[in-house]
Each structure stands twice: as C-alpha cells, then as structure tokens.
Amino acid sequence: MPEAIIKLEDVWKIYQLGKMELPILKGISLDIAPADFVVILGPSGSGKSTMLNMVGCLDLPTKGKVFLDGQDISKMSEDQLAQVRGKKIGFVFQQFNLLPNLNALENVMMPMIFQGKSEKERIERAKSLLASLGLEDRMDHRPMELSGGEQQRIAIVRALANDPEIVVADEPTGNLDSTTGKKIMEILIDLHQNEKKTIIVVTHDPTIANYSSHVVRIKDGQLVSNHLAEEKVLWSNNK
C-alpha cells in the first residue's frame, strides 16, 4: 500500500461541557491511501462528522495526531491550515453551503480568489468545470433559484475549483431525494475513477457504503470495522 495521504493516530476529541468532559472521538487510528474512496459509516452522534472535520483540517484533535501528506496538522498555523484547506481539500456539505448572495459562477470562483488566481483564469476554470457537470446555463443563478441537486453539483464544482487531491463530503446526499442523491454519488465516483482524487464520504446511510470498496464503520467515537472489501460496483449494475 502506498504511503497514506491522510493518517489518523489515536485521535481523541473531547468537548468540555461545563465540568463534564464529553469525548466524541475515542482514540481513532486510520490510514487513507491516495486515490482511495472511503465511506465512513455511522449513526448520528457517532462522531463521524467530527472525524471528517479533522481530516479536512477544519478542526484539530484534543489528543493524538492527524497527518496530511505526512505533515502534522496540529503544528500548522491557522493561516497554513487555511492554505491547506483551500489548496488540497475540497468540501461538499449536506447543506450545500453555497454563499447565498453569489451566483453559481461566483461561488465556484471564490476558493480561487483565496489562492491568488487571476480573474481570467478563474472564469475560465469555473466555466469549464460547471459545464462538465452540465451547469453551463445555471451560472448566473443564485443558490435560491436552484434545485437541491443543482446546488450540490455546484458545491462539488466549487470543491474542485483548486484541483484538490482530496474531496471530503459530509452527508452529501442527506438533503436530496434518492435519485438526485444517486447522481451526486456517481459524480463523486467518477472523480475517484477518472481523476484519481481521494474521496472521503461520511454518511449514516448504509446504501452509500455499496459505492465503495473501503468502508469504515464508526460507533460511539470508536472504529467498529475498517474493511477494504472487494470492489463492489453496484452503482454500475444499477445503471
């Protein structure tokens, strides 16, 4: 197995609620290889989103270490973390989290602004990415004017804006009907297969697990299982 792009080493996350300590993650260790497609499966409250936040450099562990490309993220400054998030990681959220006052094109261009890309470059890349997901006639629309599926596709395009190595998706289909959700999963799988992106999807929906060969089950803040099963390409059978 190649060296892990993401490595969690005995990661603990403990929230302080007054005098009470509430551990959300209890010593999780996990390796994710480059170009892997990992589904993290667990019931709500299991700590899966918290874990994803660590992987996405949005949060730091209370104890333990998270390595990204061999670098310990807890040793990075806030600015370095922002830089890593902007450059190496693309986020897809359950709530889509598009900026409501910007149109689709502007939303997609936003991460590129923070990486100092020129306006010409931004517009070109944003347009071609949007077109690749069939959104070319939605560019001037604000999120409010778009369907959930369209919003999520735009969110995926935004995640890809800076051509990151990793895409993390937190319940990407959670707010969508099953047909639309399936389409979104197909896009993510396509990214995995054709663009060799590392994809990490967090979900409570076991059917999503069928899309992946690498399923990590988590419960009460601990890993229950970590299977690298044989490639089950149910999604293609359903086509």
Added chain:
Amino acid sequence: MIMLGEYLKIAIKNLKTRQLRSWLTILGIVIGVFLIMSLLSLSQGLKATVLNQLRAVGTDIVMIMPGNISDIMTTLIGGMELTEEDLNTIKKTQGVQAVIPNVYKGILMKYQGQTKTVILAGMDLRNYLDIYENDIGMKIEQGRWPSPGGKEIVVGSLVPTDVFPGLKINTAAMIKGRQFEVVGILKSRGSKQDDMMMGLDMNLYQGITGEKKGAPQAIAKIALGFSVDQVAKNIKTNLEENARRRVGSEGGSAYSVLTSEALGSIVGNIMGIIQVVVFAFGSIAVLVGGIGIMNTMYTSVRERTKEIGILKAVGAKNSTIVMIFLMESAIIGLIGGLGGMIPGLGLAKLIQAVGQVHPVFYIEASITPGIIIFGILFSIGVGCLSGFFPARAAAKLKPVEALRRYE
C-alpha cells in the same frame, strides 16, 4: 494587491445585500460628518476673516485700551476709557508718531424720512487722513473724504445697501437737527461693524456728542526706525506709572497695548479654541455614528457566521476575513463622509450667503482641499476603527463552529 481588489468587490456585494441597514448606518456617519464639516469650515472661515481684517492694519500700528486684555469684557462693559491725560502720555512716549483716539457712539440719524440708530465715529481727518488710509485701511470707493471743518460725512460700504437702502452721495442727512452732506462711501473692510459706520470730522463729532475728552481706545502709529514692540512696552509702562502717580501709591490701573501682531495671535488663539470646541462637539456626533457602524458590523458577523465558516473552509485566511469586514466598514465610513461633507459644506456656503444678504452677521465659509481631505480620511478612519473589533471577532471564529451554526 490584486486580491485587495477582489476583497473590495466582495465587501461591496455584502453591503449591497443588506442595503437598508447599510444606508441607515451610513446616515449615522453622514449626520456626524455634516456637523463637523459645516462647523469646521465656518469657524475656519471666521478665523480667516478676522485675521484678514487685522492684516489690513499696518504692522507699525498699536492699539491702546484701558484694562487688562485677559479681562476684556470688564473693560467693554465697565465703560473704561482713556483720559485726555493718557492720550498725552502716549503722544509723549518716544517713538510715537501720532495718536488717534478711537471714538464712536450710537446716535440717531435721519435720512430721507427714515430714522435709524447708527454708529458715528469721530475722525481726525485734518491731521491723520494718511494714517486712516494707509495704516488702518480705509479707502474711498465713491466720492471723497469730508473736508476738515466741513459739515460732511463719509459712510461705510454697507450703509447704502443695508442701513439706508438707496443712499447716494451728495445727499443730505440729519443728525441731531443738523444737516450733513454725504460726500463719500468707503470700500468694504471685511467686517460688518466697520462697514456700517459713519465717519465725520473730530471737531463736529465732539460738538454733536458733547464728548470732548478721552476715548475708549486709541491707535498709535510708531515712527519709522523704532521697534514696535519696544515702543508698545514703553507706552504701557508710561501709562501705568502715570496712573500710579495720579491715584497714589498702589492701585494703578492696567492698560493693554497691543501690536497688530499680538492682536493677531490673540485672535488666532481664541479662534483655535473655538475650533477645538466645535470639533469636539462634532466628534461626539461622529462617535455615535461610529458606534452605529460597530453595531451593524457585529450584527453582520453574527448573521454571517456560517458564511465566514464557509469562506474559511474554502481557504480564506484570518487576515482575509479581517480585510473584507474592515473594507465594509471603511466603505460605510467613506460614503457617510462624502454624504455628510457635501451638504455640510453646502450649509456653510449657505450661511455665508445669508450673512451677506442680511446684516446680522458676516461669516465666510472656508472650503479648502485640506478640509475636504481631512473629512474623507477622518470618516474612513472612523469606519476602520469601528469595524476593527467586529472584523477581529469574525476572523477569530473557528471554522467548524462557524459552519455548525444554522440560521
């Protein structure tokens, strides 16, 4: 640098999406800057006007008043006067070329059926016409000076417009039952009081008013080759010694001898104080506006917490967030500043125009590039200052926590 432009675009967009609130916040700044700008330009103008008037007076002229200059109200209200003896003392001081008593009195004057109270000034035209013209700055606009001894008067530039509208030279006016001929109109000297006076020969003045001795103030011209400051000092010493001798051992009265330079700095100081006070009051208004900005920005940070989380998730640094929020508040400040400055300076100009038409006050509005630049920088500064803490609060938000907030 390119990025700053992008952040500016984001900031403008953010302000536009909550237009009503932005405008209300801007209004708060507009009012404050409006106040500051109108008051500043008027007080600046007042200062310039007064100093200009003083400048018309020659530098070799000193003004002598009884009483202490720091207690000027007592002198004016108490009716203290220079005695004839005082005037002689001044005249005898070495270096004094001439002493001109400055005498004036409010008196009823009748002109073509209208009777009004006017300020009548006695002028020693026989001896000192050149000093009136060259050192005090009185010039004839139309007509001529009264001939010494003739029953003739000269009037200030505002008399034909404001006091007796339509007054012309070579017409007759009645003062205390005697008839005088108006023979000249003076050029404006820049102050309402000066421009509304009537001047006539000293002997006639004394005859009409019955005041033959003394004067409230006197003007002395210092001879060429003498130090104005030194002679002024000597006049003061002589007057005070004289007074002491007269009254007895101790309690001699005080005299003020002011060179035009000293007068200028006194006026400058007073005007400076007025400006500071005016600025302080205006600043309170701007401060309130600034608090308004802060309030709006804090609300905005709360409201946009999730948005800030999203921006951070897609790679915005803390400094970027600070920048965007600071720009928003700076824009509010800038627009508020411009919005307040234009009507503020407009009001000042209006007051100036009104002052020129109605003889209540004369005040000039001074609108200099300095005031405009100051106004713009000041309002941007207030914007940045009040936006600083909200911006920092926004930048400090942890991305996970910010994202978790659902509106």
